[in-house]
């Protein structure tokens with residue numbers, strides 16, 4: 001049976017994801033034929049990618065090889081957000097593919113997901129020179145793209161990886177990650193769990209158990225919301 005209210009909601013979300021504040025006079029048709037809301041999200045992410053184009057909105061464009069947009073399920077329940085691509089990511093145009101990425105993948109699998117079940121991206125989409133922290137003006141130029149990715153994917157939970165992404169999403173310049181990790185915050189209504197960046201954990205392996213504690217809280221919350229929906233999440237652990 002056709003659910004008209006759901007379809008109208010999907011259409012409005014589609015145009016919102018494309019950046020329209022009100023319906024255009026001659027709107028392009030949303031791709032319902034490509035698989036319902038998943039198809040709409042794919043189309044919206046592709047539209048966002050096109051909008052980024054060969055972006056030169058900040059100085060990071062000068063040193064990059066590739067823009068690293070992000071990857072994973074467009075309808076992922078869980079989203080991981082780091083700070084910026086590194087050397088390997090810049091070469092391969094994929095997020096978290098170096099040593100830190102391998103550690104993140106192991107965490108994701110330990111949580112009961114496959115890497116392709118979640119969505120992974122960064123606050124800035126281009127590599128800062130010699131892997132320095134992204135600067136304030138660079139984050140300001142790029143964060144709009146991340147905001148739209150989150151709107152489109154609309155995950156049930158976000159895990160922010162490290163100080164830079166947590167600051168950018170919570171909007172608190174003074175926060176100390178070690179003091180706030182492991183506690184749920186909200187980003188525009190979406191629960192957000194700050195935890196350590198995998199690159200930090202490679203340097204400080206003794207703190208891995210803290211990140212695993214944070215991940216377990218995320219699993220519990222996802223299982224709770226799964227029960228609300230009729231218990232449709234199962235974990236392989």
Ligand code: SF4
Pocket residue numbers: 052055056057058059060061067124125126138141142
């Ligand atoms: S970091 Fe973001 S804003 Fe800066 S050039 Fe890359 S895509 Fe554009």
